[in-house]
Amino acid sequence: MLYSALLQFHSVWRWFAFVLPLVVLQRSARASLVRAPYAPIDRKLALATTIALDVQLLVGLALWCGVSPLGLLQFGATPGLMKNAVLRYWAVEHGAMMVLAVGAFHGISASAKKLTDDGAKHKRVAIACAVVVVLVLVNMPWPGRPFGRPLMPGM
Numbered sequence: 001m002l003y004s005a006l007l008q009f010h011s012v013w014r015w016f017a018f019v020l021p022l023v024v025l026q027r028s029a030r031a032s033l034v035r036a037p038y039a040p041i042d043r044k045l046a047l048a049t050t051i052a053l054d055v056q057l058l059v060g061l062a063l064w065c066g067v068s069p070l071g072l073l074q075f076g077a078t079p080g081l082m083k084n085a086v087l088r089y090w091a092v093e094h095g096a097m098m099v100l101a102v103g104a105f106h107g108i109s110a111s112a113k114k115l116t117d118d119g120a121k122h123k124r125v126a127i128a129c130a131v132v133v134v135l136v137l138v139n140m141p142w143p144g145r146p147f148g149r150p151l152m153p154g155m
């Protein structure tokens, strides 16, 4: 019950965690080129992106820590776990790469906050979003991959 609820939430919420950084990347890349001021809407969108990523991270961690049978519980339960590409993806690669993506986003965004020049701030935010977009894109369980999942639950 909890497992299916969290998994479905994690599956749907991925679109916020993917599309918001993409929108902010496009806006901030453009704004850094035209040297637009860092406006309140930019701050709000950056906050929404942070919330989307952090919620996805927390739910992913809960799944990995024991709600899902495919995370931590695999260690010890499945001999030769690391030799099975699908099990290895869920037990190790997916979580590790997504933690790295969200961690990199936080680190680079924090450094953007210290900048006083708006153009430089937009550029730094664009870099933070580009890093997270690329890492999430590469590590998403897209349909068709050996460990692929549907684009929406129940599809």
Ligand code: HEM
Binding pocket: 007, 010, 011, 014, 017, 018, 053, 056, 057, 059, 060, 061, 063, 064, 068, 069, 070, 071, 090, 094, 095, 096, 098, 099, 101, 102, 136, 140, 141, 149, 150, 152, 153
């Ligand atoms: C932006 C970050 C993340 C995205 C976009 C993402 C995306 C996804 C997607 C699309 C699924 C498949 C859902 C389905 O079955 O329909 C999934 C499952 C899962 N994710 Fe994530 N995830 C992220 C972060 C994390 C993190 C940080 C962890 C753990 C540390 C994690 C652990 C898991 C686990 C354990 C599963 C479930 C496997 C199962 O029981 O079927 N995820 N994730």
